[in-house]
Structures are given as C-alpha cells and as structure tokens.
Amino acid sequence: MATPVLVVDDSTISRKMVIKALPAGWDVEISQASNGMEALAAYRAGKAEVMLLDLTMPVMDGYQVLETLKREGLNCFVIVISADIQPKARERVLSLGAVAFVQKPVKTEELTRILQEYGLL
DSSP states (O other), X not given: OXXXXXXXXXXXXXXXXXXXXXXXXXXXXXXXXXXXXXXXXXXXXXOOSEEEEOSOOSSSOHHHHHHHHHHTTOOOEEEEEESOOOHXXXXXXXXXXXXXXXXXXXXXXXXXXXXXXTTOO
C-alpha cells in the first residue's frame, strides 16, 4: 500500500525538487500544499503519513504547523526541509516533533538514509 506523502512549500519549484529527490521505487501517493493551513487540511484528510515541510511560508509557517501537530497530538512523521540552517532553527523544529532537519536543496541520499533509519523505506 502506498505511503501518503505530503510535500509542503510555498514554492512550486521547491516542491518539484523535493518530489524529484524522493527515493526511486518508494511506493508513495504524493500530495502537495503551498502553506501550513493547506498542510493541516491535507493531513486531516489522511494525505500525510510523511510530511516534508518547509519553514518559511505565507498564511501559516512550518513552525506553526509543527506546533499545531504537537498541541493536537496528531501523529505524523515530519522531515523539515529548509534553507534556514541556523542551529536554533534545527533545535526548535526537533523540539516540536520533527524527526529530521534537512538543508535545501534536499539530496536523495539524505532522504533515503532518514527514511531507512525509521523503517519507512
């Protein structure tokens, strides 16, 4: 059965790059969102067992998505993909429940390693 994967970024180009970086042969059903509100709606619709989440977006940013998921006890495997590589950003997203923090541009090898580490691949 395909794993529901949600790619969240306000940039269409960035979403396409993340999708292209997904491991070949991984059985996924991909959905996309351009902001945090759309991401939470897609999650609640069952479209996000795995969420690949940008931090800087309009309407609702990635931090707010993580805060909402944590506050509501929602269960989702979140990998943050961001150009913001400051140590404080990494610490904050991990404290909010993300399992990993990956720098843009994302590399297939790094996603593969994380997914294998958690038994999702």
